[in-house]
Amino acid sequence: MKKAAAALLCAALLLTAACSSQAFEFDEDAAVSAAKDVIDLVYVLDFDAIYGLFREDVRELVTAESLEAAIAPIMDQSGAFVEHKKAQAVAHNDKQFGEIIIVGVQTKYENETLTYTISFDRDFNLVGLYIQ
Amino acid sequence: MPQLPALVVTLLLTVALPFSVIAFMARGDKAAIKTALLGGATFFVFQYLLRIPLIRLLSSQSLSFILFSQTQPVLYALVLSLSAALFEEGGRYLVMRRLVRRYAFRDGFIFGVGHGGIESFLLVGLPTLALIISPMELSGALVLISAAERVFAMVIHVAFSLMVMQSVKNRRIFGLLAAFALHTLVNFITQILQVSGYPVYVVELFILGFMFFMLGYIIYIRMKETDKMKKEDAA
Numbered sequence: 001m002k003k004a005a006a007a008l009l010c011a012a013l014l015l016t017a018a019c020s021s022q023a024f025e026f027d028e029d030a031a032v033s034a035a036k037d038v039i040d041l042v043y044v045l046d047f048d049a050i051y052g053l054f055r056e057d058v059r060e061l062v063t064a065e066s067l068e069a070a071i072a073p074i075m076d077q078s079g080a081f082v083e084h085k086k087a088q089a090v091a092h093n094d095k096q097f098g099e100i101i102i103v104g105v106q107t108k109y110e111n112e113t114l115t116y117t118i119s120f121d122r123d124f125n126l127v128g129l130y131i132q
Numbered sequence: 133m134p135q136l137p138a139l140v141v142t143l144l145l146t147v148a149l150p151f152s153v154i155a156f157m158a159r160g161d162k163a164a165i166k167t168a169l170l171g172g173a174t175f176f177v178f179q180y181l182l183r184i185p186l187i188r189l190l191s192s193q194s195l196s197f198i199l200f201s202q203t204q205p206v207l208y209a210l211v212l213s214l215s216a217a218l219f220e221e222g223g224r225y226l227v228m229r230r231l232v233r234r235y236a237f238r239d240g241f242i243f244g245v246g247h248g249g250i251e252s253f254l255l256v257g258l259p260t261l262a263l264i265i266s267p268m269e270l271s272g273a274l275v276l277i278s279a280a281e282r283v284f285a286m287v288i289h290v291a292f293s294l295m296v297m298q299s300v301k302n303r304r305i306f307g308l309l310a311a312f313a314l315h316t317l318v319n320f321i322t323q324i325l326q327v328s329g330y331p332v333y334v335v336e337l338f339i340l341g342f343m344f345f346m347l348g349y350i351i352y353i354r355m356k357e358t359d360k361m362k363k364e365d366a367a
Contacts, residue, residue, distance in 0.1 A: 092202070115192060
């Protein structure tokens with residue numbers, strides 16, 4: 001039983017270490033601020049501006065129209081912006097996009113709280129936008 | 133295969149098959165029916181009411197968990213697999229220890245069919261019914277693959293139930309630990325294959341192979357019990 005407990009503790013420590021290590025150094029405040037700028041554009045439904053923030057290679061994968069089709073119905077239901085609640089950013093080496101910074105932001109609206117997962121490259125070009 | 137026949141076959145495999153197996157094996161034995169219901173209730177309570185809402189809550193409310201899932205896909209798959217094994221095998225052990233009174237092969241078998249049966253009904257049977265009522269464009273082959281996977285899973289659940297039942301019956305922890313480790317392993321490998329982009333048939337072939345491995349264990353336990361009964365009869 002003691003061996004099993006020790007093994008579990010080691011596994012938990014390894015997991016914690018793996019989760020907490022950043023892939024590279026970055027300015028977390030700047031990343032969160034850039035993410036909040038994207039969220040502002042989402043709120044005013046400026047899909048051309050959001051499209052313009054995407055990195056060139058990613059622009060080939062999306063269009064302003066496809067962004068509108070995916071995002072507008074979510075924003076229609078969410079209501080007026082209230083406040084940003086929590087924000088957190090991590091650095092990650094991605095197979096497809098290379099070195100990226102992923103920012104999670106919880107934003108409260110009148111009707112619901114949305115969680116944004118927004119990814120940037122090291123020059124803060126947008127490479128990913130996910131809303132749930 | 134066209135969609136409607138595929139949906140009907142899927143309903144037969146995911147709803148009618150487990151009910152038929154339980155009805156055939158129980159044959160009016162109320163204790164056996166209760167054991168099957170307890171198996172189903174174990175999945176419903178420990179997965180459907182506890183684990184799945186917990187994972188959903190973490191995935192929508194915890195930024196750390198969301199970012200962890202994005203940046204550590206392998207560890208994330210491990211966490212999901214460990215939690216599934218913990219809730220399902222832990223639940224199975226608790227229910228068998230506290231509420232099941234008979235520990236014969238048939239009881240373990242029928243408990244597993246109840247567990248796997250309610251899982252296949254909730255995860256595939258109900259969505260299939262919804263598809264029949266309001267049809268959507270969907271590949272018939274894909275529907276059949278999901279039905280086949282539930283049948284493989286049901287056999288695997290029977291084996292896990294027998295393992296845990298051996299553990300409860302003999303008061304030895306090994307069966308529970310083996311079920312926990314194998315449950316984690318099969319879920320983890322399945323998820324890694326999916327995350328790595330392997331085609332769906334490769335994933336299903338892996339689950340099929342694992343099902344045959346577990347079928348070997350079911351046959352072994354059955355033969356062991358038959359031998360024991362023969363020896364007792366001879367004595």
